[in-house]
């Protein structure tokens with residue numbers, strides 16, 4: 431997953447966002463249209479969405495409104511039918527599939543709605559995966575004077591998972607709430623610039639959700655990451671710098687205003 435592209439294209443890891451470009455938005459979406467197949471209706475038609483570096487942004491909308499689809503596009507898991515998605519100065523639609531994998535490994539920490547943990551690996555093996563795939567993440571940890579293993583243990587402790595859970599057995603033996611924490615640790619390890627979370631609090635009760643979100647937010651702030659957080663739970667919106675109501679910016683009917 432992305433190893434070849436990373437080796438062949440070091441620019442994907444290092445040059446996508448130069449020093450002089452820090453004022454540029456970390457995410458710039460322009461004239462985006464997307465549908466899952468040519469026979470399906472458009473899910474997304476977004477004229478413009480910009481997210482600034484360091485911002486903590488809350489994207490909300492009802493079930494089926496396209497939140498997960500948008501995150502998949504921002505992470506380069508799927509590509510738009512038309513329009514631009516510029517992340518850290520790179521238009522990710524212009525990259526090949528392996529290049530997008532390498533770009534994601536290096537720059538984006540992704541917490542999926544369904545966790546997407548690797549079931550035959552332990553919790554700590556899941557968390558260490560991005561460091562195996564990305565030189566940039568290993569380098570960020572080396573620069574901070576730590577190792578992937580040490581950082582995994584620190585994250586687990588900060589996310590209130592005790593180490594007994596880390597080493598033994600399949601990650602699928604953990605509770606849903608514990609698996610969400612593992613998924614968050616996997617996203618955060620190696621300080622990716624952009625942290626994308628899809629309903630990571632859905633398995634938690636209201637108090638636990640707020641506490642967990644505070645932990646994610648603090649970790650993102652400590653590593654300088656921009657946080658894009660999706661939920662249909664409006665009560666969490668106050669914990670963010672800005673809220674985007676997806677139905678207000680998304681006009682999918684004929685997409686791109688046609």
Ligand SMILES: Nc1ncnc2c1ncn2[C@@H]1O[C@H](COP(=O)(O)OP(=O)(O)OP(=O)(O)O)[C@@H](O)[C@H]1O
Nearest residue numbers: 466473491492493494495496497498499500543662
């Ligand atoms: N992999 C897929 N293939 C085909 N259609 C899909 C796929 N994923 C989502 N869709 C469709 O796209 C639309 C938006 O779905 P999406 O998962 O983005 O919504 P959501 O806002 O994340 O909803 P929820 O709050 O329930 O997670 C839905 O009509 C859904 O059926």
Ligand SMILES: [Mg+2]
Nearest residue numbers: 497498543628
């Ligand atoms: Mg969703």
